[in-house]
Amino acid sequence: MTADATLTVQGVTIPRLGLGTFQLTGSDCVVAVRDALELGYAHIDTARAYGNEAQVGQGLHDSGRNRDEVFIATKLWRDDLSAVGVHDQLEQSLRDLRTEYVDLLLIHWPNGDVPLAQTLGAMREAQEAGRVRQLGVANFPSALLREALEHAPLICDQVEYHPYLGQPQVLALARERDLMVTAYSPLAQGELLRDRVVREIAAAHDCSPAQVVLRWLLDQPNVAPIPKASTREHRAANLAAFDVELSDEERGRIAGLERGRRTINPSWAPDWD
Numbered sequence: 001m002t003a004d005a006t007l008t009v010q011g012v013t014i015p016r017l018g019l020g021t022f023q024l025t026g027s028d029c030v031v032a033v034r035d036a037l038e039l040g041y042a043h044i045d046t047a048r049a050y051g052n053e054a055q056v057g058q059g060l061h062d063s064g065r066n067r068d069e070v071f072i073a074t075k076l077w078r079d080d081l082s083a084v085g086v087h088d089q090l091e092q093s094l095r096d097l098r099t100e101y102v103d104l105l106l107i108h109w110p111n112g113d114v115p116l117a118q119t120l121g122a123m124r125e126a127q128e129a130g131r132v133r134q135l136g137v138a139n140f141p142s143a144l145l146r147e148a149l150e151h152a153p154l155i156c157d158q159v160e161y162h163p164y165l166g167q168p169q170v171l172a173l174a175r176e177r178d179l180m181v182t183a184y185s186p187l188a189q190g191e192l193l194r195d196r197v198v199r200e201i202a203a204a205h206d207c208s209p210a211q212v213v214l215r216w217l218l219d220q221p222n223v224a225p226i227p228k229a230s231t232r233e234h235r236a237a238n239l240a241a242f243d244v245e246l247s248d249e250e251r252g253r254i255a256g257l258e259r260g261r262r263t264i265n266p267s268w269a270p271d272w273d
């Protein structure tokens with residue numbers, strides 16, 4: 001059975017497999033985005049903090065794809081989440097991306113110095129002005145996500161999620177409130193590609209470890225993985241994860257790899273679930 005190529009939350013349909021662009025810069029980023037869009041990707045994840053929005057915009061332009069065929073998510077950096085900061089950061093993102101709107105605007109990391117109501121209020125204004133289609137957060141543990149939902153109609157929490165890090169609380173809340181969980185670092189930044197169980201399952205299917213992990217994520221309700229891949233070969237292979245079919249037993253073995261392993265945990269991280 002093929003996994004669905006799109007995910008629908010709160011009536012919004014989103015291409016399920018995105019291209020992550022963290023650490024993709026300069027011409028490598030332009031080429032990666034153009035190439036991914038030519039291969040059939042339709043969802044690109046970037047951030048103000050990645051310093052590559054201009055290159056993402058160039059790649060989008062070079063691909064010749066229509067703007068309305070591509071879902072672009074970007075993120076507000078945490079150093080200025082005031083109302084003015086939201087406005088200014090977003091306008092810079094839109095200018096660099098060479099677009100009139102982004103499909104999804106996220107708070108990249110929570111920052112307790114600015115009331116959530118202020119940041120999310122400014123994001124709602126941007127949405128009402130048509131500069132942003134949908135709103136969301138990233139790196140919000142479940143309690144903070146619940147609080148954020150009181151201030152704005154969010155459709156997404158982007159968190160680290162892969163077989164080594166289960167995220168049961170965020171997933172449960174996302175399913176209860178019909179949100180997308182964008183799974184970042186879905187390959188645990190490559191660690192999972194060396195896992196014995198993942199490799200055994202890949203060998204049984206004559207596919208790659210990355211495809212096994214991505215298919216495991218694609219099979220789950222409300223989950224959209226955004227692997228980063230610098231080479232065309234990896235980008236094409238990741239898209240072909242839709243063609244891999246896992247059994248219930250294999251999905252169970254992969255879920256059993258959970259070990260609370262987090263690859264991204266900076267000093268400003270919130271208290272995780």
Ligand SMILES: NC(=O)c1ccc[n+]([C@@H]2O[C@H](COP(=O)([O-])OP(=O)(O)OC[C@H]3O[C@@H](n4cnc5c(N)ncnc54)[C@H](OP(=O)(O)O)[C@@H]3O)[C@@H](O)[C@H]2O)c1
Nearest residue numbers: 020021022184185186187188189210227228229230231234
């Ligand atoms: N919101 C946040 O705070 C946050 C934090 C981290 C990441 N993210 C987002 O999530 C995206 C993905 O996360 P990530 O970049 O940390 O890690 P990741 O996607 O888990 O792993 C990327 C690594 O896997 C390799 N890879 C990808 N496809 C492969 C394949 N088919 N075969 C073999 N190796 C493969 C890549 O190699 P090559 O590059 O050589 O292809 C790279 O070394 C980021 O780019 C970013 O957009 C968000």
